[in-house]
Amino acid sequence: MLDIRDRRILETLQADATVPVADLADMVGLSVSACWRRIKALEEAGLIAARVALVDRRKANVGMTVFVGVRTSRHSIEWLEAFRKVMAEIPEIVEAYRLTGDMDYLLRIVVPGVEVYDAVYKQMISRLDFTDVTSFISMEELKYTTAIPLRYA
Amino acid sequence: MLDIRDRRILETLQADATVPVADLADMVGLSVSACWRRIKALEEAGLIAARVALVDRRKANVGMTVFVGVRTSRHSIEWLEAFRKVMAEIPEIVEAYRLTGDMDYLLRIVVPGVEVYDAVYKQMISRLDFTDVTSFISMEELKYTTAIPLRYA
DNA sequence: TGTGAAAACCTCGTAGT
DNA sequence: ACTACGAGGTTTTCACA
Numbered sequence: 001m002l003d004i005r006d007r008r009i010l011e012t013l014q015a016d017a018t019v020p021v022a023d024l025a026d027m028v029g030l031s032v033s034a035c036w037r038r039i040k041a042l043e044e045a046g047l048i049a050a051r052v053a054l055v056d057r058r059k060a061n062v063g064m065t066v067f068v069g070v071r072t073s074r075h076s077i078e079w080l081e082a083f084r085k086v087m088a089e090i091p092e093i094v095e096a097y098r099l100t101g102d103m104d105y106l107l108r109i110v111v112p113g114v115e116v117y118d119a120v121y122k123q124m125i126s127r128l129d130f131t132d133v134t135s136f137i138s139m140e141e142l143k144y145t146t147a148i149p150l151r152y153a
Numbered sequence: 154m155l156d157i158r159d160r161r162i163l164e165t166l167q168a169d170a171t172v173p174v175a176d177l178a179d180m181v182g183l184s185v186s187a188c189w190r191r192i193k194a195l196e197e198a199g200l201i202a203a204r205v206a207l208v209d210r211r212k213a214n215v216g217m218t219v220f221v222g223v224r225t226s227r228h229s230i231e232w233l234e235a236f237r238k239v240m241a242e243i244p245e246i247v248e249a250y251r252l253t254g255d256m257d258y259l260l261r262i263v264v265p266g267v268e269v270y271d272a273v274y275k276q277m278i279s280r281l282d283f284t285d286v287t288s289f290i291s292m293e294e295l296k297y298t299t300a301i302p303l304r305y306a
Numbered sequence: 307t308g309t310g311a312a313a314a315c316c317t318c319g320t321a322g323t
Numbered sequence: 324a325c326t327a328c329g330a331g332g333t334t335t336t337c338a339c340a
Contacts, residue, residue, distance in 0.1 A: 010213075013206035017170065020334060031308050036336075049209045052299055053166035056202040060163075061305040065250065067259060087296045091304075096296040097218060099289045106220060106289065112305045136252045136259065143240045143249040146205055146299055151244075152214040152265045173315065184326050189317070 002153040005030060006038055010047065013039075014147040017051045047153075054146070062092070062110040065138035066117050070105040073131045086127050092120050155306040158183060159191055163200065166192075167300040170204045200306075207299065215245070215263040218291035219270050223258040226284045239280050245273050 002010075005028040012019060012027065025035035042048045057063055072079065083105070087096045095108035111117045117135075125133070155163075158181040165172060165180060178188035195201045210216055225232065236258070240249045248261035264270045270288075278286070 010206070010208055014208055015205065017204045017206045021336095022334075032335090033309080033337080034307060037307095040336095045212065046209050047212045049207045050168075051170045051204065051206050052168065053163070053170045053201050054203045054205060054299055055163055055167055055301055055303070056199055057301055059198065059200045059306070060301055060303055062301050067250070067252070084295055091300070091302040093296060094298050094301060096294075097220070097291040098293040098295060099220070099291055101289050105295075106291075110301055116305070136254050138250040138252055138259075140251040141249075142237055142251060142258075143246060145247050146207055147244070148208055148210055148213055148215050148247060148263055149244040150208070150213055152269070153212070174317095175315080184328095185316095186318075186327080187325055190324095193317090 002150065006042060007150045007153065009035070009038060010042065010150055010153075011147075013048065013051075014150075057110060061112050064111050064113055064117065065141065066109045066111065067136040067138065068107040068109060068121075069132075069134040069136070070107065070130055071102070071132035072104055072129060074129050079129070083128055086124060090120060090123065092116070155303065159195060160303045160306065162188070162191060163195065163303055163306075164300075166201065166204075167303075210263060214265050217264050217266055217270065218294065219262045219264065220289040220291065221260040221262060221274075222285075222287040222289070223260065223283055224255070224285035225257055225282060227282050232282070236281055239277060243273060243276065245269070 008028050009024055012024060021036045021039065022032050024039070025032045028035065030038070039048070057065075072083075087093055087107075092109050092111050093107050094110055097106050098104065099106055109117065109120060111120060121133070121135075124130075161181045162177055165177060174189050174192065175185050177192070178185045181188065183191070192201070210218075225236075240246055240260075245262050245264055246260050247263055250259050251257065252259055262270065262273060264273060274286070274288075277283075
């Protein structure tokens with residue numbers, strides 16, 4: 001169970017990592033150094049994994065999101081490793097999960113439009129065997145956040 | 154088309170937003186002030202949407218990811234607005250998309266385990282009408298990145 | 307924990323190319 | 324539009340009480 005002040009620090013930094021330690025200290029009712037040490041500790045502990053800049057998808061011309069469900073009959077470690085490699089090497093693939101149920105993998109892909117999606121698709125099937133590929137195009141992003149709930153931490 | 158140096162700045166900041174402007178300037182072969190002005194411009198333009206801290210999911214005790222496919226027969230604006238509200242208010246729901254095809258919506262939910270997922274599920278169906286809800290549990294996260302491809306920007 | 311001071315960094319003006 | 328310099332303010336960082 002995380003300290004309530006640590007939680008509030010994390011909540012704030014999840015929303016905006018540019019807030020100064022002094023402000024954070026005020027918010028949680030701590031001295032600057034105490035607050036700073038807590039942040040350091042949270043970084044050490046790996047709870048804060050990174051501080052990153054989020055780039056606007058549309059402004060970066062990758063406004064289209066496609067979900068791809070994938071199935072394979074090749075259930076070997078080698079295949080998995082090859083798959084992993086392809087995932088890592090294609091930057092348009094931003095998320096990839098191995099699932100339970102009849103869909104083996106689910107990918108989230110961001111592209112400028114269908115033409116590029118097609119190119120990514122072709123690249124994937126040229127490098128890996130799939131028995132089935134189903135794509136779902138996103139019409140609207142209703143929610144996307146990097147902030148995870150902290151009430152269980 | 155984005156300048157190659159802007160692209161490299163963004164690429165770097167997408168990976169780590171803590172690198173000092175001076176280092177960034179070295180990397181892209183610019184003076185500190187020129188580099189700083191570019192970053193400012195990228196922020197103004199909204200290309201850099203935010204700088205946030207990423208919290209480790211497992212360490213925050215939300216190691217389980219569930220995808221939920223949802224269908225409804227209620228295709229009214231009111232329903233959409235209600236849906237949107239529920240999405241916004243449940244922090245365990247970190248992503249939500251409206252899709253083409255036979256699945257209407259796809260949600261990504263992070264929870265500590267099945268019990269909490271069940272609670273979230275119940276909360277959802279108590280507040281909204283669905284004709285169908287299918288959940289896929291993630292066994293493994295093969296890739297998750299907030300860094301989007303910049304080659305089209 | 308808190309105080310405080312040094313170091314690092316950001317921010318931006320100015321001048322020169 | 325970029326370089327180079329630099330002042331001034333803010334923020335981080337940490338030694339020590």
